[in-house]
Amino acid sequence: MDGSSNPNAARKAWLSVLSKAPATDLANLWTKAGYDPAHEVLRASEIGAVMVRGRAGAAGAPFNLGEMTVTRCSVRLASGEVGHGYIQGRDKNHATQAALADALMQTADAKDVDASIIAPLRKAAERRCATRAAKAAATKVDFFTMVRGED
Amino acid sequence: MYVAVKGGEKAIDAAHAWLAEERRGPADVAELSVSQIKGQLKLAVNRVMAEGSLYDPDLAALAIKQARGDMIEAIFLIRAYRTTLPRIGGSAPVDTESMSCDRRVSATFKDAPGGQVLGPTFDYTHRLLDFKLAADGDVPSAPERQSDGGPKPHIMSYLDREGLIQPEPEGADSPPDLTREPLELPADRALRLQSLTRGDEGFILGMAYSTQRGYARNHAFVAELRIGTCAVEMDIPELGFAIEIGEIELTECETVNQFQGSKTEPPQFTRGYGLVFGMSERKAISMALVDRALRWEELGEDNVGAPAQDEEFVLYHADNIQATGFLEHIKLPHYVDFQSELELIRKLRRESMGRNVHQEAAE
Structure with a gap:
């Protein structure tokens, strides 16, 4: 985790891992780690939509492509740290656990939480990505044009 | 009524x-x-x-x-x-250049940097029914090969470097949204692209096909078609920075089209663009062709009166939910309506038959 250049970079990285993780993966790791920190809910899990944008010609003016479902939640630990969860989809539990994990990552337990929650989620995502990339690589072709014997 | x-x-x-x-x-x-x-x-x-x-x-x-x-x-x-979901915000434009591609092909350059990747395609299948699937769907796992993991730059960027392709103009960070304000004409390109990407696949395909058959022909090549996953990033106000809030599968099609030049533009290639949720390549290619046809005015081309050039015709008829809502309502009870039509027809018949009787009597 390299937060030296930008203090927010590390937090951005773990929040991104939490948002994209399958809800069941996070729930399983959460149960296994047994975290149950005292906290108050600042914003109860709320399901909403985010308008996803693209760019004309991939490089030009932004346009609205369509929405995606997103669930968000904010918590404050008894020790004061505020955590925010923004996750893809509509699983309220996923958003709450992401917010709690974000808060715990700001405490002295960060190393533990990273080892038991964030790192395994990141590795699972990398494995999924690598498998698809390997299947795609197997379908890489080299087209060649035939020389026609006309001359 | x-x-x-x-x-x-x-x-x-x-x-x-x-x-x-x-x-x-x-x-x-x-x-x-x-x-x-x-x-x-x-x-x-x-x-x-x-x-x-x-x-x-x-x-x-x-x-x-x-x-x-x-x-x-x-x-x-x-x-x-x-419509029941609160709008949490708008994302940053997705960066399709950094897509993890399942598929990426070019019909214009065989040696595309980053390579041509077929992905799980129906292309090159024989379109014969596979009766084995009726009995048992077990399949062996697909082969894998070490991925070089190298970048897959947009093929269009190579033409861009030579100045052979019309540059894409910048636009507003918050584009117009037809789910918030009713669609008004003339629509700018951002609004047209939003309308096309959510438009009916069959309608957009038909419109695109009409341009290929000669109604506003613009001779499109698929410079690049890519399918894969992209991260979606959004600024989070309470954090003060952007995070990835998810990842989505997208299909992107960039066409390169012949352009002879016009009063305002030098001879160069022009672009059509398609970007669609999921693996939807027929739709993405269709969208790119129709996008290009609708750009006749900004490129200074002639309006040859083709349906695909008529933005009112295309945009107002592309939405299958609006279309089906209006179409299907005519099967619901219109008894009073029809009763008055019936009265009218009877009256007209009485009058016209009365006239005939008079005429016959006079003859």
Whole structure:
């Protein structure tokens, strides 16, 4: 985790891992780690939509492509740290656990939480990505044009 | 005029109960689960997400189940659900350059830097029914090869470097949104692209095909077609920086089109652009062709009066939910309406027959 250049970079990285993780993966790791920190809910899990944008010609003016479902939640630990969860989809539990994990990552337990929650989620995502990339690589072709014997 | 009728509640309840039973199908056949639809009818799920304009594979699969496989009904369910969601915000434009590509092909350059990757395509299949699938769907796992992991730059950027392609102008960070304000004409390109990406696949395909057959021909090459996953990033106000809030599968098509030049533009290639939720390459290619046809005015081309150049015609008829809503309402009771038509016809007939009788008498 390299937060030296930008203090927010590390937090951005773990929040991104939490948002994209399958809800069941996070729930399983959460149960296994047994975290149950005292906290108050600042914003109860709320399901909403985010308008996803693209760019004309991939490089030009932004346009609205369509929405995606997103669930968000904010918590404050008894020790004061505020955590925010923004996750893809509509699983309220996923958003709450992401917010709690974000808060715990700001405490002295960060190393533990990273080892038991964030790192395994990141590795699972990398494995999924690598498998698809390997299947795609197997379908890489080299087209060649035939020389026609006309001359 | 539509006048409400009352009654029929019992019949409606019975019809809906029967609908539920018919949807379930024979009780001795296992029920279809939402996760089966999501995993095994993925392209149907993709279409419902694209035209429902909401990326959520679980909801799209549920809608397909509830709609008994009627795609437009499923899209209708998603559009209705979408309106119940509070808008949390707008994402940064997705960076398709950094897409993890499952598929990436170019019809213009065989040695595209980053390579041509076929992905899970129907291309090169023989389109013969596979009767083995009727008995047993087990398949061996697909081969894998070490991926070089190298970048896959947009092929169009190479033409851009030579100045051979028309540059893409910048635009507003917050583009107009036709889900918030009614579509008004003339529509700028951002609004047209939003309308096309959620438009009916069949309609957009037909419009695109008409340009290929000569109605505003613009001779498109697929410079690049890529399918894969992209991260979606959004600024989070309470954090003060952007994070990835998810990742979505997208299909992107960039066409390069001949252009002879006009009063305002030098001879150069021009672009058409398609970007669609999910693996939807027929739709993405169609969208790019129609986008290009609709750009005649900004490129200083002639309006040859082709349907695909007429933005009012294309944009006002591309939405299958608006279309089906208006079309299907004519099957609902119009008794009073029709009664007055009946009266009118009878009156006209009486008058015209009366005239005939007079004429015959005079002759």
